[in-house]
Amino acid sequence: MHVNLYEKIWMYAAAGIIVVFLAAMGYTTVGRAMQPPSHVETIDPASVRTDEEFGSPGVTLHEDGTATVVIQAFMFAFLPLEIRVPRGRDITFRMTSPDVIHGFQIVQTNGNTMVVPGYVSQFTTRFDRAGEYLIVCNEYCGVGHHVMSATLIVEDMPGPSGSSGDATGSSDGTEEPLGGTSGSSDGEEGSPAGTGASPAAPEGDR
Numbered sequence: 001m002h003v004n005l006y007e008k009i010w011m012y013a014a015a016g017i018i019v020v021f022l023a024a025m026g027y028t029t030v031g032r033a034m035q036p037p038s039h040v041e042t043i044d045p046a047s048v049r050t051d052e053e054f055g056s057p058g059v060t061l062h063e064d065g066t067a068t069v070v071i072q073a074f075m076f077a078f079l080p081l082e083i084r085v086p087r088g089r090d091i092t093f094r095m096t097s098p099d100v101i102h103g104f105q106i107v108q109t110n111g112n113t114m115v116v117p118g119y120v121s122q123f124t125t126r127f128d129r130a131g132e133y134l135i136v137c138n139e140y141c142g143v144g145h146h147v148m149s150a151t152l153i154v155e156d157m158p159g160p161s162g163s164s165g166d167a168t169g170s171s172d173g174t175e176e177p178l179g180g181t182s183g184s185s186d187g188e189e190g191s192p193a194g195t196g197a198s199p200a201a202p203e204g205d206r
């Protein structure tokens with residue numbers, strides 16, 4: 001069958017574009033650790049504020065050095081407003097909304113998820129750079145959307161059972177609790193994407 005030259009060029013170009021798109025998706029998924037929320041956990045939105053877990057949001061530090069952060073995202077704020085977590089350890093964020101869909105994005109990191117009423121959104125990541133990070137809602141949720149923000153403070157904390165030597169022994173063990181450069185584990189699962197950027201998130205950028 002004879003195929004016109006221009007027809008051929010368009011066919012190959014279309015096929016090429018599809019390959020590029022698939023490769024980009026594969027790269028962001030594997031190389032940049034972009035994943036959909038890992039599990040489906042439901043919750044009655046009407047009971048969020050009285051829920052045993054989400055009714056009293058906050059940070060829980062575990063014995064192995066990791067931490068769990070429970071967050072309520074609602075019109076138009078996050079609770080808690082200020083979140084303090086240890087540097088270089090696995091931090092699991094769990095959040096839900098009692099009203100409408102919100103976003104939860106930790107600026108300059110790969111921490112970013114939708115918060116959908118009726119569901120618990122969860123992801124685990126770690127922060128290699130100490131400092132202050134801005135958390136913003138990135139799903140339009142109403143007239144106060146633009147003021148919906150919170151602060152994440154990443155700081156060095158003493159390791160489990162008082163020793164800082166084996167702080168990350170339970171995870172991949174490659175991260176020293178003190179020192180270490182931010183770019184070293186870029187692209188590892190769950191590590192923030194920032195490489196050499198300044199530690200402080202731009203506060204005024206809302």
Ligand code: CUA
Nearest residue numbers: 137139141145
């Ligand atoms: Cu919450 Cu926009």
